[in-house]
Amino acid sequence: MTTLADLRTPALVLDRSVVARNTAAMRARATKHGVRLRPHLKTAKCVEVAKLATEGQFGGIAVSTLAEAEFFARHGFRDIIYAVGISPGKIADVIALRREGVELKVLTDDLGVARELADRARAAAVRLEAFIEIDCGYGRAGIEPDAPELVPIGKALNAPPFLSLAGVLTHAGQSYHTRGEVAVQSAAEEERASLIRAAARLKEAGLPCPTLSVGATPTATLGRSFEGVSELRPGNYVFYDLTMHSLGVCRLEDIAVSVLATVTGHHHKGGHILIDAGFMALSKDLGAHDFLPDAGLGFVMDERCRGRIPGLSVTGVSQEHGKIAVRSTQDYERLPVGARVRILPNHICATAATFSQYDVVEGPSDQVIERWARCGGW
């Protein structure tokens, strides 16, 4: 049996019991609100997590890359939204997946791309489905629900029999920069209202708008009403992280994935302990800093991840070195060279990026029960 002590560090450790609890809680929320749950697998990039997250649901997922779409399709997932604006160069790969029977749906906020989708679907004689991406206030991608382009894009995408308008889709990314239940609920309402408004305009123009898809972990976790919405599309919630904790969206014990690292040195003059997890293992993401500057590049937990070592965070990173500023000489005694710690990530999507697998444990046990592969690349 493999134990934590057998793992070469840094290693990405996943607590299955926490993932199961997080996915069950979101499932319960979706059921309670009468909406479908379509987990966004950009965070987990893992079949076993996808199975936990889609359990008891309709089986649909969202992904952020074509590589993920192909990976999950190979593992039997059939209803997939590629939830990043499609560029013309990627349409051929979408058509190839559709030909294999994968109901891969795409999105755009651009009239030219909408027309190209229609042309390419017709030329290939393959049925495509596309969402219009709506900007609900995040200001990244999508058009506003009242934008004059909405109906023209809708008309371009409503080109039966080969292209159909799947609906409208949005992501309240602004909820990552606000704190507490009230603020997050207001972002959730922006998400919902923007899609209802866009859908109403499309329907007024005689266009179909079967699906209204919203999704962000804070709004899905704390949102009050999803009336009129068809589906929730959160991703991070399967694992959560210090950023979500800093926003009041989860408890520390809801964070399911951490980085196992080993102490490699004590630098007394600098006043820090060195570990073998640098930016390759942790990333440089400071997402938790708006509301939790103490997060550093991650909280330092004991090896079994039962609790934080009081006051300790990763305070600096280079490629393969992490620094933990000590608070007293007792910290050196507590963490001798060779000792192991677990680092709770600031932003798990970035932290997990360079790992090819999860080492799976169950609660605070030191037994590694399984290894789950991650899909990488594009």
Added chain:
Amino acid sequence: MTTLADLRTPALVLDRSVVARNTAAMRARATKHGVRLRPHLKTAKCVEVAKLATEGQFGGIAVSTLAEAEFFARHGFRDIIYAVGISPGKIADVIALRREGVELKVLTDDLGVARELADRARAAAVRLEAFIEIDCGYGRAGIEPDAPELVPIGKALNAPPFLSLAGVLTHAGQSYHTRGEVAVQSAAEEERASLIRAAARLKEAGLPCPTLSVGATPTATLGRSFEGVSELRPGNYVFYDLTMHSLGVCRLEDIAVSVLATVTGHHHKGGHILIDAGFMALSKDLGAHDFLPDAGLGFVMDERCRGRIPGLSVTGVSQEHGKIAVRSTQDYERLPVGARVRILPNHICATAATFSQYDVVEGPSDQVIERWARCGGW
């Protein structure tokens, strides 16, 4: 023949002619200064780049992970320094590589680890070699050349026949935070002087100190004297990046690797163009910002990487989205949806991290002549 237009974006594009020029220039510097060149392959993680970088040299390399050591050993590299402080849990893997005939050398700055290396080498009846890591002013790892522990660690590592003291090793990481020739040369002098001092103390104590190994790209590129030093161990120079450019260490045209990305949308209200390279493809590294805040998350170049699109940088990233703030409406015309750009990285070690391969071109050609694999993980 594959062309840039055939690549699924984001893709990591390597210009072989630039790598060949950078590696030839560093080789010429090492020859001129009468020191050995031991390229640090933590940046490239690639056999083909390693071959270019070690051409005409003694064949030694440095690596930052055991996974890299194993990868390069499988490809015939025999003289390898694992240039991150060794932790006790990794000694068994080092012994396994030594048993396969790989001259893998390790380093430590800790007396307990030095003693453990001696015990483990003797118990395994395998010859190990270890450096003492010296802190030349960077303040990350290593002991100072005048530290009282120096000689005790040296004595612990000098335990023939199974453990030998390979010498002293340092890295002037402080040179990444200083600008211009004079400042970098001063860091180079700190690097050199610290090792000469440490070696002198070891020799006074009757200990051998065969190798004095320095290495950082700024000091190796601009340092004035390497007298008394045995070898240079720079890594980033094979590719360079905007951080190195910002320090005055390289020209823009010396940057060998960039990210090919596609425009996926125009967000007129936000005043930005969206590309399909976010933090997964570019990282969130802001290493160039001290001296080149305009770097953003990377300069935007034309598709063939012949020049910067005037004034444009990546100004924001989320997982798979990059934002390019426009300066005028002409930028939208210049970069329509579907257009392709190349992004010069802030910090190539971080940018390359999630890619499993390089698509290799030669100069501003659009022909992709080869694909070179990267080693990942730990």
